Amino acid sequence: MITLTPAAAADRAGVSIDTLRYYEREGLIGPIRRSAGGRREYTEDDLFWIGMVTCFRDAGLGIADLRGFVAILRAEHSPQERVVFLRERRAALEQRVAALCRAMEVLDEKIAYYS
Amino acid sequence: MITLTPAAAADRAGVSIDTLRYYEREGLIGPIRRSAGGRREYTEDDLFWIGMVTCFRDAGLGIADLRGFVAILRAEHSPQERVVFLRERRAALEQRVAALCRAMEVLDEKIAYYS
DNA sequence: GTCGGATCTGGAGCGCGCTCCAGGTCAAGA
DNA sequence: TCTTGACCTGGAGCGCGCTCCAGATCCGAC
Incomplete structure (x- = not known):
């Protein structure tokens, strides 16, 4: 190997x-x-x-x-447990994306203002 | 006030x-x-x-x-300077979003696998 | 006037995620 | 065989972003 x-x-x-x-x-x-x-x-x-x-x-x-x-x-976890855990993690990541999008919107406003 | x-x-x-x-x-x-x-x-x-x-x-x-x-x-910064700075920040945030999306894809794979 | 709770300041402490260090071991090349 | 450099371990140190603390001050309620 x-x-x-x-x-x-x-x-x-x-x-x-x-x-x-x-x-x-x-x-x-x-x-x-x-x-x-x-x-x-x-x-x-x-x-x-x-x-x-x-x-x-x-x-x-x-x-x-x-x-x-x-x-x-x-x-050893049941597939259900795993899926629950994974979905939670995914949701947390989605929230981060949302926070990023909000910040990007603020930036876009400023960019538009100064352009 | x-x-x-x-x-x-x-x-x-x-x-x-x-x-x-x-x-x-x-x-x-x-x-x-x-x-x-x-x-x-x-x-x-x-x-x-x-x-x-x-x-x-x-x-x-x-x-x-x-x-x-x-x-x-x-x-005191020129509008151009501000826009450059703001665009840089925006690009950085986009990269973060991309990293999050990659992680979410991995999670989605796992979720699909265990579902 | 007195009490108690909110606030003040400067500075110490903390959890996270590494990063670095000392002192020693291993192994490929001359 | 000797040198050299990559790697080993345990533990200390560090930068970030708060968070907490002591000791003092302020101020509304009684």
Whole structure:
């Protein structure tokens, strides 16, 4: 199985090595497999998962939110529970979008005023 | 002129009194007029401005961003400069919306999978 | 006048999400 | 074998955006 070094993984994920380790400590990713010497070896699966985490982080979800997300997707939960949780998260994101849209409207007003 | 006490203003703005003072210290609002005894008296204009600030804060802009915003709207800048600045801010907000949409797509996939 | 609640100030404290550091280990190349 | 650089761990430090606190002041109600 082809794996990536921490530096390569961080580069691919667009975050720092420290951040990757931090996410692992927080239980957001991994645990990442280690080489005989103790170095982390990131698989494509790891990278995929990391991509999901960074996607949500970019969207502004907090570490605690993501821990919940991980728990829901990994642990034993009924599909119903998962769907409820996921829909809640989605609604929260929609509210953020709404807040952004309000702010953009204000900006548009100002832009129109000064144009 | 009818004015509001700090408590009333904070209530109307949906933030804490401390936050209002903090915003004033940071130059995001005010300076708020004071009564003879030194208490703040918030006018409707103040409230309007505070509403704009909280709108942008809700949208995720940082204090530094808002300071820039205030500077642009208050100080002597040409309309062109203002428009450039405002468009930049708008573009940044659009990127946030895009990030949120990506995250929502991921959620939608998961929701579809578990439904 | 007195009481009590709201407000004042300057500054300390806090939770979040990293980021950095010291001191040590591992491993590829000369 | 030796060097060099990437990586390891645990823990400290940091910037942001508040939030809280102590100690003082103000002011409406009694």
